Amino acid sequence: MPRHEVTVSSASLKRKGDHSIAATLLDISIYGCRIEADAVFKEGERVTVTVDEYAPMKATLVWQKTKQAGCRFADALDTEVLRRLTLAS
Structure with missing residues (x-):
């Protein structure tokens, strides 16, 4: 995709047991x-990746x-969420 x-x-990103780390989302796909x-x-x-008000995504x-990293989501991102994120940027 x-x-x-x-x-x-x-x-933001969160590791198991850690506090959230501020992050910038640079690109995204459903995967x-x-x-x-x-x-x-x-x-x-x-x-766990969290963006705005959307549900946290396991990755x-x-x-x-x-300082950059590529993440693969555990479950495909909802296409409506993808659309909203790309239109908002």
Whole structure:
């Protein structure tokens, strides 16, 4: 699925047992996203991605480089949520 470039600075990531980390959503598709955060992540790490008022999304980090990381959602993102996020950016 194609990725849509966005800039949503109201995103956050949460690791198991950790506090939320402020993040910026850089691109998104129904299967995953690319985020930027002031943190170091490990490939395979499970996180929860939250964007605005939308329901938190469980994800696995599939790559990490500098302050950016790619996440694969555990469940496909609702297409209406994807539409709203891409239109809002």
